Amino acid sequence: MKFKTTKNQNTRFNDINWNDLRFGQFFSDHMFIVNYKNGKWDDGEIVPYGPLPIEPAMCTLHYAQACFEGLKAFRDVKGGANLFRPEKNAARLNHSGERLCIPNLDVNFQVEAMEELVKIDNKFIPTKRGQSLYLRPFVFGSANFLGVHASSEYMYIIITSPVSSYYANGLEPVKILITDEYVRAVRGGLGNTKAAANYAASLYGGTKAKEKGFSQVLWLDGVTLNFVDEVGAMNIMFVIDGEIVTPSLEQGTILPGITRMSVLELASELGLKATERRISVQEVVEAHRSGHLQECFGTGTAAVISPVGQLTYKGEDMIINNNKIGPIAQKLYDTITGIQYGEIEDKKGWVRHFEF
Ligand SMILES: Cc1ncc(COP(=O)(O)O)c(C=O)c1O
Structure with missing residues (x-):
């Protein structure tokens, strides 16, 4: 395992309505978190999906120093899974981050984190054509202060969500x-x-x-x-x-x-x-x-x-x-x-x- 991993002891699998995977309603067992502090990112870890400790003064709640990505993992018909052009999403997150004064995070590191997270939660990749496991990487200023300036601390997180096609009626215009x-x-x-x-x-x-x-x-x-x-x-x-x-x-x-x-x-x-x-x-x-x-x-x-x-x-x-x-x-x-x-x-x- 590339990242320190703490397994979720209470699977969320049975809480999911697999017959009605509305977009962004259900989340898998784990999330990936890496923190930026004192001018550098830490090693990152996989932990059970769950709430974050947030103070009312957390800067992003006030000044929106936050950006995100969206990509999907698909069950390959021959076995295993496919991420579609994940390095493009990682690079785009860095581009968005630069414009928001958020420090870059190595593209390969991001893609490896995506892969590890999908692997550990692979049972959450739905099986039907059109369905997939949506990945939502996001990054935000996490320091606690008031005053309009860039944060000194950041959190980069990836959560995943089993989804059907985004639009309820598929390819309907x-x-x-x-x-x-x-x-x-x-x-x-x-x-x-x-x-x-x-x-x-x-x-x-x-x-x-x-x-x-x-x-x-x-x-x-x-x-x-x-x-x-x-x-x-x-x-x-x-x-x-x-x-x-x-x-x-x-x-x-x-x-x-x-x-x-x-x-x-x-x-x-x-x-x-x-x-x-x-x-x-x-x-x-x-x-x-x-x-x-x-x-x-x-x-x-x-x-x-x-x-x-x-x-x-x-x-x-x-x-x-x-x-x-x-x-x-x-x-x-x-x-x-x-x-x-x-x-x-x-x-x-x-x-x-x-x-x-
Ligand atoms: C505003 C906006 N434009 C375009 C897109 C399409 O981008 P992509 O093809 O990378 O999903 C998205 C979705 O990600 C979006 O939110």
């Missing part, structure tokens, strides 16, 4: 509101990080959209409200005249999604043209009106590919591909999930496979 009322991120802000604060900033607009019957919000750029950024927890892609187009990252307002990156890397192999560029909301509206908008889908760890059946902007409902998943979204979904479950050869070395 979702209805998304393009909001010009609220913004998620602005140039020079935190948009390209997975800072906890970004999600706090998105809650109000997201709640208002849900009240109107939409599942998520599509955010526009926070400066001009002319350009498409991303969805609540997904990057967005359009298929216009047979070409995949997705907003480019240079404004620094969009999370560089690992699924997004994987789709862009796969596209040419699948004979698809994919382009990253700025896309105005007007272009999307006009492509829809003229019949050139063939598909729209979100990309993200939670659902991999999530077809968008309706976009609504300034009261105009745009129904896309008759509210059905399109062939490009389906092909991308089948290919990426095939690699994740070990059904399709992993030619790109995306999967970290291990046995237990």
Whole structure:
């Protein structure tokens, strides 16, 4: 064992409703914790999942010096498990951390911790296609003080949660509101990080959209409200005249999604043209009106590919591909999930496979 491990004597296994694995409701037996103090990270350990001792003055409760990651372990059809591109999540956590003045944690160390944790809790990886063990690494300032400055102490923790597909209805197309009322991120802000604060900033607009019957919000750029950024927890892609187009990252307002990156890397192999560029909301509206908008889908760890059946902007409902998943979204979904479950050869070395 690479890390000091204290086994959980009271398994949580039987508390889990295995027939209804709603996203993020159930947690496995163990968690990984590493502490930063006096300028360095300690060795880290695996302990039973449970409450943390928190003082009311803990700085993150006040100043949100916190960021997180999300990735999945899949049961490989040939045995063992696969983590999908875990080193990308570890690197992105460090990128988010830098922007929040949180010290980096070695990428290999993070990935080894993920693997050890999944191994010890391997019975929590659900067995059905579409299901997985979700890993939530997160890091936050843990010193106790008031006053706006970076913490001197941090905790990095990984918890894991058995999940079904993020969306209750699987690949059923979702209805998304393009909001010009609220913004998620602005140039020079935190948009390209997975800072906890970004999600706090998105809650109000997201709640208002849900009240109107939409599942998520599509955010526009926070400066001009002319350009498409991303969805609540997904990057967005359009298929216009047979070409995949997705907003480019240079404004620094969009999370560089690992699924997004994987789709862009796969596209040419699948004979698809994919382009990253700025896309105005007007272009999307006009492509829809003229019949050139063939598909729209979100990309993200939670659902991999999530077809968008309706976009609504300034009261105009745009129904896309008759509210059905399109062939490009389906092909991308089948290919990426095939690699994740070990059904399709992993030619790109995306999967970290291990046995237990
Ligand atoms: C705001 C946001 N954008 C995009 C994504 C998709 O990123 P990934 O493909 O790495 O899951 C996520 C989810 O992680 C997200 O929270």
